[in-house]
Structure formats: C-alpha cells, structure tokens
Amino acid sequence: MTRIQQVQWELEMDYIGHPYYVSGNAIMHALGQQLPHDVHRHLNASHGVFVxxxxxTFPEEHSQSGIRPYLGSGLPDVETYDDLFLMRQAxxxxxxxxxxxxxLNTHDIRVQSGHPALSHKTIMGKPDDARKQQQTTKWYINAYLHAxxxxxxxxxxSALDGLQFGGKRNYGYGITRxxxxxxxxxxxxxxSPRRRRGIHPRTRDAVRAGVGVPERSRPGRAVVVEGGPTRSP
Structure with missing residues (x-):
C-alpha cells in the first residue's frame, strides 16, 4: 500500500515568498511546528501549487466530466492516476x-512594507451592465504528503489547519486555513492508458520518490519533493 494525503489550504492573508509555488521545504517547516519529531521525520511534502x-471543467483525461462551480476551491474524488494531477500544473x-x-490565473501583487506580496484574493471589476460590479477570486495552495x-x-x-508560509509570518502574513x-x-x-493518450507518461515510482511530472511544453523539467531532516544511520 502506497498512500498519499492531498491537502488544499486557503490563503487568509497575503503571501510573501516564492512567486510560483510554496516550496516543499516551507511546508515541511510549517508542519514541524505542529507535529511530534517522530512523525515529522517520516514525512515528505510536494511543492504547494497556487490554485x-x-x-x-474537468479535462478529457479525468475520470469525471462536466463543469463544476469553484472547481479550484476543493479536492475532487480521485479514481484514476491522472486525477491526482488536476491541480498540479500552474x-x-x-x-x-x-x-x-x-x-483569473494571475495573482494580484500588493506591496507590504516594501516587499511584493501575492494577494490572498483577487478582485476584478466587471462591465457596467453586468449583474455584479466585481468578481472576487480566492487563492488556494495544493500539495500532497507522503510518508x-x-x-x-x-x-x-488540527495539525494541518492554521499553517503559515513565506516571510513576515510574525506579522500574520502567509496564514492559511x-x-x-x-x-x-x-x-x-x-x-488504464485509455485516459492518458497524449499525456506525459507517469509512473507510480515517480510519486513514491516524490518527483512531479514535467509539463508537456517543458519536457524534462521535474518538480522535486522536499522531505524532512536527514536522519543519522
């Protein structure tokens, strides 16, 4: 049995850090504040992708189909291997x-004390004749854990709720729920390969090793999972 735990956090305050993802090392550091050392040292975390x-709408290779309201705000059921990667491409x-x-897939940038921060929500204006005058997009962080x-x-x-990522955490930045x-x-x-025509090949060993799958447009570019502290023999 090879188990992974998918996690979706909602940003509740602006994030000051890497502009494209929350590193696996940052996630491991935050978890280290919540977990006993004997548990934490057996964990590995993927990079957290902003969503x-x-x-x-579910892509063709996904086990589900159709349009879903606020698809990016939750974790759909996983039945096939390709389902795991729905939220993993930027x-x-x-x-x-x-x-x-x-x-809609671009963070708003707000300067906080001289530091550019990714806004935890994006507010966009709409045409005058629209039913609502603005549209708000909340931002989430998607990651998976392996032990x-x-x-x-x-x-x-309780160990996953309220984690903070990025800089200036003592001022409340990067807090999530x-x-x-x-x-x-x-x-x-x-x-089954029938759902994976034209999709970059993936293997179970890649997930066990904590290696993400490169996008088709950038072959060979892998995302490496960062694990816990190195243990002495």
Missing part, C-alpha cells in the same frame, strides 16, 4: 474558456 478558486487548463483565463512509514498518514486536520484533505492509495487507482 484560483474559480469555475472549471497553467490550470481546467479553467473555463468562457472566462478571462489568464487574468515512509505506514502508520503516519492520515494527519489529523485547511479547506480540504483526502487520502488515497496509489495501488487502488486505475492506471
């Missing part, structure tokens, strides 16, 4: 073509 809480191809995709000991996962929700989490067994997923 806009917008309407979306381009977020699931965003609706009928909406301004690029604008090298079978009895570590599932982490309790747990929005959703779920645990899946990689051995129980459907690996």
């Amino acid at each position: 806009p809480g917008q309407f979306g 381009s977020h191809s699931w965003l609706l073509d009928s909406r301004p995709r690029d604008a 090298d000991r079978n009895d570590v996962l599932t982490l309790d929700e 747990l929005k959703d989490t779920q645990v899946g067994d990689l051995e129980a997923l459907d690996y």
Whole structure:
C-alpha cells in the first residue's frame, strides 16, 4: 500500500515568498511546528501549487466530466492516476474558456512594507451592465504528503489547519486555513492508458520518490519533493 494525503489550504492573508509555488521545504517547516519529531521525520511534502478558486471543467483525461462551480476551491474524488494531477500544473487548463483565463490565473501583487506580496484574493471589476460590479477570486495552495512509514498518514486536520508560509509570518502574513484533505492509495487507482493518450507518461515510482511530472511544453523539467531532516544511520 502506497498512500498519499492531498491537502488544499486557503490563503487568509497575503503571501510573501516564492512567486510560483510554496516550496516543499516551507511546508515541511510549517508542519514541524505542529507535529511530534517522530512523525515529522517520516514525512515528505510536494511543492504547494497556487490554485484560483474559480469555475472549471474537468479535462478529457479525468475520470469525471462536466463543469463544476469553484472547481479550484476543493479536492475532487480521485479514481484514476491522472486525477491526482488536476491541480498540479500552474497553467490550470481546467479553467473555463468562457472566462478571462489568464487574468483569473494571475495573482494580484500588493506591496507590504516594501516587499511584493501575492494577494490572498483577487478582485476584478466587471462591465457596467453586468449583474455584479466585481468578481472576487480566492487563492488556494495544493500539495500532497507522503510518508515512509505506514502508520503516519492520515494527519489529523488540527495539525494541518492554521499553517503559515513565506516571510513576515510574525506579522500574520502567509496564514492559511485547511479547506480540504483526502487520502488515497496509489495501488487502488486505475492506471488504464485509455485516459492518458497524449499525456506525459507517469509512473507510480515517480510519486513514491516524490518527483512531479514535467509539463508537456517543458519536457524534462521535474518538480522535486522536499522531505524532512536527514536522519543519522
């Protein structure tokens, strides 16, 4: 059995840090403030991908289909291997073509004490004849956790709630709340190739090793998971 725990955090305050993701090391550091050392040292964390809480449609390779309101704000059920990667590409191809995709997938930048910060929500104006005069997009962080000991996962929700990432944490920046989490067994997923035509090949070993899958437009660019502190023999 190879288990991973998917986690979705909602940003509640602006984030000062890496502009494209929250590093796995930062997630591990935050978890280290909540977990006993004997649990924390067996964990590995992926990079956290920023996800806009917008309407979306499931891509062809996903086990589900159709449009879902605020698809980016939660974790859909995972039945196939490709389902795991729905929120893991920064381009977020699931965003609706009928909406301004690029604008909705771009963080607003606010300067905080001389530091550029990614806004925890983006507010966009709308045409005068629109039903509402503005549209608000909340931002989320998507990551997954893996443990090298079978009895570590599932982490309790209390250990995942209220984590802070990035700089100036003592001023309240980067604070999050747990929005959703779920645990899946990689051995129980459907690996049928019929859903993966034209998709970059992935293997179960890649997930076990904590290596993300490169986007098709940038072959060979992998995202490496950062784990806990090195242990002495």
